Amino acid sequence: MNLKRLLRRLPEPPSESDFRSPVHDERVAARIGLWLGVAFGLCFATGLLSHGIQNPPGWFTWPTRPVSLYRITQGVHVVSGIASIPLLLAKLWSVYPKLFSRPAIRSLPHALERGSILVLVAAAFFELATGLFNVAQNYPWSFFFPTAHYAAAWIAVGALLVHIAVKLPVIRTALRRPVREPEEASKRTSALSRRGFLLGTGAATGAAVLATAGSTVPWLRDMSVLAWRSGKGPQGVPVNRTATAAGVARVNPQWTLEVVGPRTARFTLAQLQAMPQVEAELPIACVEGWSASAHWTGVRVADLLKAAGAEPMSTVVVESLERAGKYRSSVLPPIHAADPLTLLALRLNGEELDIDHGYPCRLIAPSRPGVLQTKWVSRLEVMP
Ligand SMILES: Nc1nc2c(c(=O)[nH]1)N[C@H]1C(S)=C(S)[C@@H](COP(=O)(O)O)O[C@H]1N2
Ligand SMILES: [Mo]
Numbered sequence: 001m002n003l004k005r006l007l008r009r010l011p012e013p014p015s016e017s018d019f020r021s022p023v024h025d026e027r028v029a030a031r032i033g034l035w036l037g038v039a040f041g042l043c044f045a046t047g048l049l050s051h052g053i054q055n056p057p058g059w060f061t062w063p064t065r066p067v068s069l070y071r072i073t074q075g076v077h078v079v080s081g082i083a084s085i086p087l088l089l090a091k092l093w094s095v096y097p098k099l100f101s102r103p104a105i106r107s108l109p110h111a112l113e114r115g116s117i118l119v120l121v122a123a124a125f126f127e128l129a130t131g132l133f134n135v136a137q138n139y140p141w142s143f144f145f146p147t148a149h150y151a152a153a154w155i156a157v158g159a160l161l162v163h164i165a166v167k168l169p170v171i172r173t174a175l176r177r178p179v180r181e182p183e184e185a186s187k188r189t190s191a192l193s194r195r196g197f198l199l200g201t202g203a204a205t206g207a208a209v210l211a212t213a214g215s216t217v218p219w220l221r222d223m224s225v226l227a228w229r230s231g232k233g234p235q236g237v238p239v240n241r242t243a244t245a246a247g248v249a250r251v252n253p254q255w256t257l258e259v260v261g262p263r264t265a266r267f268t269l270a271q272l273q274a275m276p277q278v279e280a281e282l283p284i285a286c287v288e289g290w291s292a293s294a295h296w297t298g299v300r301v302a303d304l305l306k307a308a309g310a311e312p313m314s315t316v317v318v319e320s321l322e323r324a325g326k327y328r329s330s331v332l333p334p335i336h337a338a339d340p341l342t343l344l345a346l347r348l349n350g351e352e353l354d355i356d357h358g359y360p361c362r363l364i365a366p367s368r369p370g371v372l373q374t375k376w377v378s379r380l381e382v383m384p
Helices: 002-009 026-054 069-100 108-135 145-176 188-215 269-274 301-307 334-338
Strands: 257-260 265-267 278-285 291-300 316-320 329-332 343-348 362-364 377-382
Touching: 026 069, 026 145, 026 188, 069 108, 069 188, 069 278, 069 291, 108 145, 257 301, 265 269, 265 301, 269 343, 278 343, 278 362, 291 301, 301 334, 301 343, 301 377, 329 334
Parallel strands: 257 377
Antiparallel strands: 257 265, 278 291, 291 343, 316 329, 316 377, 343 362
């Protein structure tokens, strides 16, 4: 009895029609949805590429040219992800009154459609949040980021395709209708606030991109106040993992490079320095969304392979002095091993390689993710 009376005294929940702002409108939602769809599409495609390069299936080859190809695709990945954050928030703001449309569930297809939106929103938030923490090099979770981020991307895209398919007729009409219709000319406020909201969303998206893209776009560096890597570090290049963190701060003076092929060859640092030196301008492009170009000098991997009696067109495992750590080794596919710009670098920007950049020698190859540019190399092994 008491409970009934209490319930009666609670305010009625709002209904969809209580939200009168002109921003809650299909024309606004469809336009922002279109921009968001483009950003998500770019982010998904470039993410698949990055995943493919790091876990290549048999049929996949990633070209070695242009040398900045990975820098560009990963830059697009991070920038489109950043742009998606304000776009997603604006899109949700435009449509959230639909949460209060009643009846909440009209039919089974309607229930499935609403369920797919729940999945879409959850997966999109997960992707953008984990991606953002990742570029901030902050991992406040226990799962392995690449696996979770990759899996949730498929969930988000699947739910997005369902959403677009269901809404296609609505999207079509909404996009064809002008944001400001002629009969609204007198009611200036409503038409203006729709345009204003779209312009504001565009401006917020632009600002988010400009504030961060300098991490990877050199000419935006000075403008990007929120960029996570500013280009500081020894020899003008940021450091991802320091020698101390990797446990290799003191290199044994007896260090030699071992090249295991049909016959095994060993090189001291002096011997490497006496070999033909190649100079190249190549970027380090970290999957975490920063990149920096630098001037490298070193020995061609192809020359080392020949010295070990191997074909340059070989699959080569590159191993580091680092004992543990996910990135202590990487694999060079044949076209990357044979590329004349794939180097074991001994010098960076005119100086002997800093210990934090991989002294005595580190791999630097064109169009590779930073995570595959192994530092403190001790061994190359040609796969049979
Ligand atoms: N042995 C080893 N090499 C490594 C890493 C590592 O953790 N261990 N990190 C990689 C990553 S993620 C990047 S982005 C580049 C960065 O190189 P830098 O620190 O010289 O800028 O080194 C790569 N090489
Ligand atoms: Mo990296």
